[in-house]
Amino acid sequence: MNMLMLSCKKAAELIEKKLNGSLSKTEQIQLTMHTKMCKNCSEYENQQSIIDEMLRTNCKTSQNEQECEDLKADILRKLMSEGK
């Protein structure tokens, strides 16, 4: 019976594993039993799947055009001073 009792710490690890689709049958049962009883962990599971989805669809931060022009100028200056 004891093998069915997970700590929240362990449950959080299994939730990460579940999001990667690598949960075993036993782990699946353990986790479901835990999240049914534990509001915090069931909240954690919902939120982590939202975070996963958002991380997958989100690209990197905006680029500042002026910064990019400055960098181009820096690079060219460096290349021309190093080159022959």
Add this chain to the structure above:
Amino acid sequence: METAANIITELVQKHTSELVAYASSRVKDREEADDLVQDTFVAAFKGLENYKGDSSHRTWLFSILRNKITDYYRKFYRGKDQEVSSDSYFDKNGSWLPDKAPSSLGEEEHLLDNPEFNTTLLNCREHLPEKQFAVLQMKYYDQLNSDSICKELEISSTYYWQLIHRAKLQLRDCLQKNWLNE
């Protein structure tokens, strides 16, 4: 006839922006990302006469940049394959610490489409330690599988999963603190 200087100038004008976008998706520190792009062009300029033209200039530049990023990270991770603890989130019995316990973020079904929530998430991501940021970006942004990430960074799979788990714990906690208080 086109000189090497003309060619490299054109490449810098044309590709800097996308190379920086890629480098800064991998490397959190913006100046470091810029330096890696600069090093890429320096290496390209030197190697220009040996460039065979069997791949496009763009592909060639990206492969130089990818190698530079890998070198940067290997240096960064080397010898630091230690335990990543999640103890600051749980007590000794493995229960959530009171101020870390997940609570509702509001109407969660609408969060995915909420641009402000998105911005909060990106800000939280900026606050991750560099190593966690890198594995997170490789997993979600580049969509590499765990085997290739471990191989590229020369880290163990256990360590990799600890880094990911730790990053996700921190991201969620940061969202809870910043989203509800805004």
